[in-house]
Amino acid sequence: MGDGETAEGSVWEAAAFSSHYKLDNLVAIVDVNRLGQSEATALGHSVDVYKARYDAFGWNAIIVDGHDIMAVCKALLTAATTKDKPTALIAKTLKGKYFPGVEDLDNWHGKPLGKQSGPALEAVKALITDNGPHGLSPRPIKDDAPKITFPKVQLCEPPKHTMGEKIATRKTYGEALVKLGKNYSRIVALDGDTKNSTFAITYKNCCPERFVECFIAEQNMVGVGIGLGCRARNIVFVSAFAAFFTRAFDQIRMGAISQTEVNFVGSHAGCSIGEDGPSQMALEDFAMFRTIPGAVCFYPSDAVSAERAFELAANHRGVTFTRTSRPATAVVYENTETFEIGKSKVLRKSDGDKVTVVGAGVTLHEALAAHKTLQAEGINIRVVDAFCLKPVDKALMVECGKATGGRIVTVEDHYFEGGLGEGVAAAVAEDGGVKVHRLAVTGIPRSGPAALLMEDYGISANCIVKAVKKMLA
Incomplete structure (x- = not known):
């Protein structure tokens, strides 16, 4: 990894994890070339500091000259024989080594050499003292890992729940x-x-x-x-x-x-x-x-x-x-119910439905409670369990929306942006003729009883009843 990258917290999360589990088959090579993208890194070439940090995290840290291939190989051999500790090779290097006008200089990150490419190639060629032939050839790839096949994975037994449980x-x-x-x-x-x-x-x-x-x-x-x-x-x-x-x-x-x-x-x-x-x-x-x-x-x-x-x-x-x-x-489904990616479920339906209410998770149960309240008042609504929020069941949303007078109410325990409401609205937008009224959490909630919070932040059964009546007004 790059030395600049070691400023990331995730690097040290990984360092702590690897040490805790004594991953002695793990080697991290840290390229300490001291140069970041826009300026020098915080530690520069202070390889002793890098070593101290990895040592403190329980690693076997070794400082090497990153341009000395034999030194790197020797360090890797040491890593291979180290037990109960991961190894970090702290490799001191120079960015653009041997390239005239480039070596160890700032402002070359991610840039082509341009006019410097010619001198750079000549400088590298001059370092080659024996251009072969050497009789070397790459070894064939050793792929001895057993092949893994993924059959259709199934539950060892189907759901065994009781309706209403x-x-x-x-x-x-x-x-x-x-x-x-x-x-x-x-x-x-x-x-x-x-x-x-x-x-x-x-x-x-x-x-x-x-x-x-x-x-x-x-x-x-x-x-x-x-x-x-x-x-x-x-x-x-x-x-x-x-x-x-x-x-x-x-x-x-x-x-x-x-x-x-x-x-x-x-x-x-x-x-x-x-x-x-x-x-x-x-x-x-x-x-x-x-x-x-x-x-x-x-x-x-x-x-x-x-x-x-x-x-x-x-x-x-x-x-x-x-x-x-x-x-x-x-529990609202029979144990034999089947589900698919991208498919939603209709839980309440009648020929006289005036509005489709789409919920998911906890808000589905609020929608079912709203259905009961509205039905007692002579107002029928269709209740849809979204189940899958991506991909959204576009065909079903359009079908239900058109069947209920072009009226859909979505309700979600989520902020307005990016959730169920926007997904449903996008799904029906191209067909036209369907209006979506979205209920979502209206602000940063406080701590309190769940039922009270759902009422206060606009996603309770009572809020759904009000939204349905508003659409029908």
Whole structure:
């Protein structure tokens, strides 16, 4: 890695993680050339300081002349025989070594040599004392890793829940992992010291050898997950409070660019988590994950749909994000219900529906409560469980919108920007004739009882009733 890069906190998250797990098969080569992009790095050529820092993190740090190939090889041999510690090669180098007018000079980052290319080539050629032939040939690639095939991954047993039973989807996460892990030995789960809240602990207790505790270092946790998913050798699930993934957006984004296959699971989302307060409330998680290229975003509303969401995620090749809920919610689906990526479900429907209400997760249950209230007043509404927020079920949204007089109300435990409402609005925009009224969290919530917060911030059943009546006025 570059010396300038070591200013990143994620580097030291990785250093602490690697030392803790005694990863003696890991070697980090730090190119200390002292020059950053726009000016010299903070430490310059102070290789002793770099060594002291890696030593302090429990590494075997070795200072070498990065231009001395034999010294580098000797250091690598030392690394190979070092036990219970990762090794850091602190390689002192000069940027543009041997290039006249370039060597160790500022302002050459990412620039072609231009007029300096001729003198640079001549300088390098002059250093070659024996131009061969040497009788050297590259060794054939040794690819002795066993081939891994991914069959269709299924839960070892179908959901077994009772209609109306209340269970938090975050709890279902751990149970679903166990069901997947019993059927497939390459299900690996990571968590960032939230496993007793995300319920990843359920999987740890079942399959400890396939669980990795990454502690409170989400950037590194995502990096480890990406690594474990490389070359399609594992099915990886990474869990944390959904809000904490915002710290690792860069790693998630770069992973997607590299076509990673990681399933992210975020719990404790929205103001419905109640007393934990706004620092813990993910209210922008879907806005973040829906921008990730190729990502699939699930928001299950009950235990049955949650189990199936995790099963779908395990079979998807790419990034997925599943939001789980802290509150226990009633089971609304039969155990035999099937689910698909990009498909939503209609839970309440009649020929006389005046408005379509689209919810997801906790707000689906608010929509069902609103349906009951409005029905008692002689107003019928259609209730749709979005289930998948990316891709949005465009066909169903257009169909329901047109069937209910061109009126849709969306309700989400999320800020207005980037979530369910914008997804539905975009889905129906091209067809025209459908108006979308969006209900979302109207400000930064306080700490308090979930029901009170959902009412105060505009996403309760009562708020849905008011929105429906307003559209019909």
